[in-house]
Amino acid sequence: MIADKAWQERLALLRKYHLCCEIEIFAPQLPDFTAVVNSYPDIQFILPVMGWPIGLTEAGHRDWKRDMEALSSCENVAVKDFRDGMHLRP
Numbered sequence: 001m002i003a004d005k006a007w008q009e010r011l012a013l014l015r016k017y018h019l020c021c022e023i024e025i026f027a028p029q030l031p032d033f034t035a036v037v038n039s040y041p042d043i044q045f046i047l048p049v050m051g052w053p054i055g056l057t058e059a060g061h062r063d064w065k066r067d068m069e070a071l072s073s074c075e076n077v078a079v080k081d082f083r084d085g086m087h088l089r090p
Helices: 005-011 027-039 058-071
Strands: 045-047 077-079
Touching (some): 027 058
Parallel strands (some): 045 077
């Protein structure tokens, strides 16, 4: 969905109404999400669940961390943390 051009065109409508985009995605979608966020620097994005890390292997965690670090350079993104007692690898 995130890479879909029609979705991105509708996303641009948020500007007209001064709205933000809060979206839940899975870790494999983080690179596409980062590209979209960079394409719309004037829209605030909220990622409520840290890109749902679904690859629980060391490689999966490493990929998730790399992609979250890339996303962290985007000033128009806020990330919510609802772990509350859940433990992810450091």
